[in-house]
Amino acid sequence: AEAHNDAVAGARALNAFTVETPEVALQAAEAADAALARGEAKPLAGIPLGIKDLFCTEGVESTAGSNILKGFTPPYESTVSAKLKADGAGMLGKLNMDEFAMGSSNETSAWGKVTNPWRGKGNEALVPGGSSGGSSAAVAARLCAGATGTDTGGSIRQPAAFTGITGIKPTYGRCSRWGVVAFASSLDQAGPMARDVRDCAILLKSMCGFDPKDSTSLDLPVPDFEAALTGDLKGKTVGIPKEYTIDGIPAEIDALWQRGADMLRDAGAELVEVSLPHTKYALPTYYIIAPAEASSNLARYDGVRYGLREAPEGGNLIDMYEATRSAGFGDEVKRRIMIGTYVLSAGYYDAYYLKAQKVRTLIQRDFDEAWKRCDLLLAPTAPSAAFAMGDKVDDPIAMYLNDVFCVPASLAGLPAMSVPAGLSDDGLPLGLQLIGKALDEEGVLNAGYALE
Ligand code: GLN
Numbered sequence: 001a002e003a004h005n006d007a008v009a010g011a012r013a014l015n016a017f018t019v020e021t022p023e024v025a026l027q028a029a030e031a032a033d034a035a036l037a038r039g040e041a042k043p044l045a046g047i048p049l050g051i052k053d054l055f056c057t058e059g060v061e062s063t064a065g066s067n068i069l070k071g072f073t074p075p076y077e078s079t080v081s082a083k084l085k086a087d088g089a090g091m092l093g094k095l096n097m098d099e100f101a102m103g104s105s106n107e108t109s110a111w112g113k114v115t116n117p118w119r120g121k122g123n124e125a126l127v128p129g130g131s132s133g134g135s136s137a138a139v140a141a142r143l144c145a146g147a148t149g150t151d152t153g154g155s156i157r158q159p160a161a162f163t164g165i166t167g168i169k170p171t172y173g174r175c176s177r178w179g180v181v182a183f184a185s186s187l188d189q190a191g192p193m194a195r196d197v198r199d200c201a202i203l204l205k206s207m208c209g210f211d212p213k214d215s216t217s218l219d220l221p222v223p224d225f226e227a228a229l230t231g232d233l234k235g236k237t238v239g240i241p242k243e244y245t246i247d248g249i250p251a252e253i254d255a256l257w258q259r260g261a262d263m264l265r266d267a268g269a270e271l272v273e274v275s276l277p278h279t280k281y282a283l284p285t286y287y288i289i290a291p292a293e294a295s296s297n298l299a300r301y302d303g304v305r306y307g308l309r310e311a312p313e314g315g316n317l318i319d320m321y322e323a324t325r326s327a328g329f330g331d332e333v334k335r336r337i338m339i340g341t342y343v344l345s346a347g348y349y350d351a352y353y354l355k356a357q358k359v360r361t362l363i364q365r366d367f368d369e370a371w372k373r374c375d376l377l378l379a380p381t382a383p384s385a386a387f388a389m390g391d392k393v394d395d396p397i398a399m400y401l402n403d404v405f406c407v408p409a410s411l412a413g414l415p416a417m418s419v420p421a422g423l424s425d426d427g428l429p430l431g432l433q434l435i436g437k438a439l440d441e442e443g444v445l446n447a448g449y450a451l452e
Contacts, residue, residue, distance in 0.1 A: 078179025106133025154406025161431025295340025
């Protein structure tokens with residue numbers, strides 16, 4: 001009993017969950033047993049999953065990691081979590097995350113920081129990546145079999161890489177955004193995070209599919225992703241984007257990338273160098289478009305419709321807005337709202353937002369050109385292993401730079417996956433990223449499978 005209590009305390013110390021719902025998971029397991037007894041087997045019968053707190057879950061507090069939504073219990077279920085439940089999965093709880101999915105370290109949550117189950121060389125606490133840091137920590141620590149994540153500019157892939165797990169962001173439009181708290185709607189995409197590629201393939205199949213409630217949802221059949229896992233890459237060409245070789249990238253990341261290329265070659269792929277010339281503009285473009293959309297999406301938190309309301313004595317409506325938003329949003333969210341409002345404002349719209357939209361098109365065209373020469377791209381997921389807690393928290397630019405390899409695929413809406421590919425010199429997990437053509441999740445998953 002003592003060992004059990006220690007294990008539970010250790011697990012809780014990661015702070016991966018915001019709300020625990022073991023009774024919901026148990027119910028699903030019992031329902032799965034009963035269905036099995038009747039000879040009905042659902043694809044995820046009784047599988048315990050964690051759900052990122054960005055997904056609205058009926059009757060269970062859903063806060064997007066923010067004080068402004070504390071106490072918000074949605075009367076509806078997000079399409080993605082509803083699909084997982086319909087396939088038999090049980091929800092163990094809601095997973096911690098950076099506030100409104102803004103961050104790369106899970107240090108901005110109103111529920112407190114999440115700790116990576118891996119420790120640094122000097123036993124220092126490390127970040128689990130972000131914004132899906134509760135998801136990555138929980139899966140890595142084996143607290144759940146899999147989890148949902150969302151990826152706007154890397155939030156599935158980078159935390160997966162930092163914790164030694166696998167995560168895939170499908171093509172924009174594959175998973176419905178309905179019931180997922182909006183951050184940057186033209187980029188937001190849900191996806192699974194799990195121990196390996198096969199588990200991701202199985203979860204992805206349940207999560208995606210057409211949803212008339214999301215106007216950007218793709219009305220296409222859902223492939224049997226698991227069937228694509230042969231590990232055979234004969235006839236495939238994998239591109240190595242030369243612009244991803246950036247200054248100051250640690251030698252261990254370069255070596256990992258090289259090893260990954262060798263493994264794909266061994267699996268039958270041909271490797272070619274390709275060029276994505278606008279890569280260097282991806283990060284600044286992302287950090288204009290994402291905050292612009294966020295500032296607009298977050299306007300709805302006004303103290304009237306959801307969650308927190310701060311109404312100063314004798315104040316008017318504007319006073320209530322100000323007090324609510326001042327108290328409810330954290331610093332990073334306020335920073336994004338200010339940047340976003342600025343780049344959308346009358347005098348600066350053309351210089352920043354419109355320009356960023358044009359560059360986004362150029363970045364998309366870079367990929368279109370690359371696909372004339374290859375089927376997939378291989379790159380590192382992040383420029384470093386998990387960093388120490390507190391390391392970048394006061395330096396937003398350093399934090400944003402960690403997303404450098406993830407944002408291009410997001411801006412182009414392409415499927416991209418991180419697979420654990422080795423250990424750093426300090427013994428920490430490192431991830432490699434596979435980026436595919438739109439709708440080629442099968443190709444991405446199969447190449448990832450060959451890398452495992
Ligand atoms: N780290 C990036 C950001 O802070 C990406 C976040 C995400 O994908 N949700 O915006």
